[in-house]
């Protein structure tokens with residue numbers, strides 16, 4: 441993994457964001473802010489969703505300059521197209537837009553899984569004259585929709601780009617410059633490393649949170665359990681309020697890496713269970729001490745860099 445050097449000012453004519461939700465909307469907000477400060481030069485920022493509701497409000501609030509609900513129509517003159525939709529919606533959108541993109545246009549995305557997206561982009565965009573540069577901002581929240589968008593969401597956070605050796609350097613530099621304008625720190629990673637690392641640090645914790653909250657809510661006393669839940673449970677369970685469709689797509693798209701991380705975790709959980717059965721307090725303390733040291737180290741890093749898991 442390598443951090444990218446500073447690049448020149450981000451300049452483009454027409455930037456289209458298909459999927460103007462939390463992430464796509466936050467990207468638009470951050471770029472508008474940079475534009476107002478004279479830090480970037482963008483002629484038009486266009487938002488495209490299937491429904492008009494959020495788009496109208498986003499235009500009124502100055503998040504976007506134009507909107508459209510027809511993805512194929514809206515990409516015709518686009519210089520850059522960013523796909524901000526759930527991961528399994530990327531392929532159908534690529535199929536819809538690919539014959540409408542102009543030669544030289546750059547397609548990027550913000551999807552939380554990269555292998556599937558890279559495979560789809562490679563299959564559908566090769567020999568079209570269009571460049572593609574997959575990306576993933578490691579920032580977000582359990583909220584969704586453009587109404588939750590924030591201009592500062594990516595400031596000081598990491599964005600991972602996964603270009604291949606065949607990626608057009610100018611296209612990679614453009615997407616890098618776009619994210620730099622949001623205040624994000626950019627990294628380049630291989631697709632497989634990205635999916636493996638994110639399976640462990642983001643996808644597995646979300647799976648555990650969904651599972652624990654569901655288990656507790658399904659108990660005989662059901663919702664009553666939550667009456668007595670304290671701050672720790674609230675912290676841990678926050679991510680179980682994340683969008684089910686988005687996470688459905690992530691887990692199915694990164695199945696193998698998530699199963700690998702889950703198997704490792706299950707084995708360690710089985711060991712903990714055994715320590716309990718054996719009343720082996722020493723082993724329990726050893727595990728807790730190791731975990732505390734790792735968490736303290738992570739917190740220190742977090743304080744230093746402001747980085748976050750999504």
Ligand code: NAP
Nearest residue numbers: 459460461462463489490491525527551552580581584585
């Ligand atoms: P979101 O808030 O639900 O936004 C998704 C947007 O996509 C919605 O505005 C939706 O509007 C639009 N959309 C869905 N299908 C579409 C289609 N076929 N054509 C056009 N627009 C479509 O989701 P999000 O949290 O921003 O996540 C978007 C992407 O970012 C996902 O790939 C996710 O993996 C990635 N990501 C999320 C986070 C996070 O923490 N949330 C962090 C990093 C990366 P309509 O329903 O009106 O079409």
